[in-house]
Amino acid sequence: MKTALLLxxxxxxxxxxxxxxxxxxxxxxxxxxxxxxGYMTIKNAGKAPDxxxxxxxxxxxxxxxxxxxxxxxxxxxREVKGFDIPAGGSYELKPGGAHLMLMNVKAPLKEGDKVPLxxxxxxxxxxxxxxQVGRLTDTGKHSH
Ligand SMILES: [Cu+2]
Numbered sequence: 001m002k003t004a005l006l007l008x009x010x011x012x013x014x015x016x017x018x019x020x021x022x023x024x025x026x027x028x029x030x031x032x033x034x035x036x037x038g039y040m041t042i043k044n045a046g047k048a049p050d051x052x053x054x055x056x057x058x059x060x061x062x063x064x065x066x067x068x069x070x071x072x073x074x075x076x077x078r079e080v081k082g083f084d085i086p087a088g089g090s091y092e093l094k095p096g097g098a099h100l101m102l103m104n105v106k107a108p109l110k111e112g113d114k115v116p117l118x119x120x121x122x123x124x125x126x127x128x129x130x131x132q133v134g135r136l137t138d139t140g141k142h143s144h
Contacts, residue, residue, distance in 0.1 A: 018045035019085065019124035026102070026131040027138050028111045036060070036109055038100035038117065038131050039093045044085040044124075051122040052091075053082040057131075059115050061104035068097055077101070085121070109133045 024040035044050050055063040066077045075096065083098055085091045093099045100117075109115060115131040 019043065019050055019121055019127055020045070021119065021127060021129040024117065024129045024131045025134050025138075026109060026115060028133055028136045029105060029109045030136060031108065033108070034104050036102040036105050037066075037095070038063070038102060038115075039095065040100075040129065040131075041090055041092050042083070042085050042119075043090040044087060046123070047087055048123060049087045050085045050124055051082045052085060052119055053122055054120045055100050055117060056120075057102060057115055057117045059106055059109070060102035061106070063117070064101040064103060066099050066101045068099070082122075111135055 020043045022041050022043065024038065026036050026038045029036050038055075042052065052065065055065070057063055064079050065082055067080050068075050069078050070076075077099075079101075080098075083091050083093070091098070102115075111133055113133040115133060117129050117131055119127045119129065121127060
């Protein structure tokens with residue numbers, strides 16, 4: 001049902017996707033760490049839902065879309081096929097929830113750095129942003 005609605009929306013209104021990204025950030029990486037999580041708020045001002053389908057960054061071998069799920073008392077991450085951004089709404093990537101996972105980070109991320117990131121949306125196409133690198137200990141208890 002959801003897929004059908006998305007398809008109809010895609011055919012009916014191909015133009016004017018309006019996706020913006022704010023508050024994009026990640027943490028500094030610990031020595032030897034090869035993964036980093038990216039967080040941000042994605043707003044969709046358009047009249048049709050959109051979907052973040054993939055992302056990439058020059059600092060990482062690949063970037064995955066992850067959610068955090070609770071299994072008993074343990075939080076685990078799971079890769080998903082993307083994030084649905086509601087029409088006229090927003091979707092938040094935050095510690096303990098959905099996030100982008102930078103895999104095989106090539107060099108340590110240092111506080112104050114900015115990490116280029118390209119997001120690809122089903123409708124809006126490519127949206128470029130930067131992750132502001134915060135402290136290693138920044139808010140949240142996301143562990144891997
Ligand atoms: Cu993850």
